[in-house]
Amino acid sequence: MATLSPGFADPVLAAQATFRGVMDAVARPCTVVPLIDTPAAPPPLCAAAAAIALTLFDHDAPVWLDPPLAQVSDVAAWIRFHTGAPIVTEPAVAAFALVSDPAGLRPFRDFAAGTLENPDTSATLILQVTTLEDGPALDFIGPGVAGRATLRAAPLPNGFAEQIIANRALFPRGVDLLFATRGSVAALPRSATLVGEV
Template sequence: MAHTLAPQLAHGFADPVHDGQAVFRAAMEALSRPGRIRPLDTALTPPAPLTPELAAVALALIDADTPVWLDAPLRAEPAVAGFLRFHTGAPIVASPGQAAFALIADPARCPAFTDFAQGTPAYPDASATLILAVETLSDATGLAFVGPGIRGTVCLDAGPLPADWASRWAANHSGFPLGVDCLLVAPGRLAGLPRSARPVTPEAIPCT
């Protein structure tokens, strides 16, 4: 068994330091400039249903001190947990509330944000970051946002997402500085939504 898994597990970053730093910078820039789509090029070939972009962000952000929660499709494939443990040493936790990071391959069925760590008034950074693998990602249409790091307004549309995405994000923002942050990754691209991003209705501010 170990012999058959070794080639698959070895498919991490070709240059772990350089590639990891590049993805880390892209993720941090995405969260500091909410809604702005950035390129995310990766040659990773992780075990499905872990997408290359989901794997790249995980390998860049996660280490042995950051517990990780996997959604149902990712938990169903043991090679996914093996890949993450091999490359990051991160503990895989059973409950969303225990996780510093959550990897979500089926974002339409993402658990309620309140299932994840929200941080505390003394330690708001002790909250979870959700990394969602979406199929589509666009800043031409969608929900409009205002807030720190946004000049005027910015739009972001992604799919699939939960049907109550707009209302759950509004509730998430209303608890600021508590709440979760999200990274949305699509083929070749990513965008960030920190809890500081406030959604506005299209009637209030046009999404242009």
């Protein structure tokens, strides 16, 4: 195994800034929010997803890696070393999923959706995308949205629109999505409702 790349240069300040960025994205669905400080990370883990991992993961939050990430031992080692998070092979028990190939992602139903009593036990899926500006336009309404908000992430999981509709029907259960690319993040919480043609 190669020498592990470092985490944040200033762990406390960078984690605080990243946390604020992620929370801002969640509060304003589909809005692209810049992440001020992103670390070096073992490929194919991108810097923005790595920053989110360093900020949100801990020893109580099991993490599932999609096959392209799981095949690179340095990725799991980097996550364990910097966050203490356990790596799991079953998506249903993961608090977080890191996804480098959204088009090949397993169905949302394979991940924890929480329960009516504890909807906060659902999974957050962190999808690495190539763009948050040039993908197909999908409009959403819901909390935090003034009028409509447009998501333009790509690539997206297969059957994305249908899966989002099914996920919304589970509310207050359901997974939450974060999209990470080139130092930016956007969010699609389970409360967002897809509108228009699908």
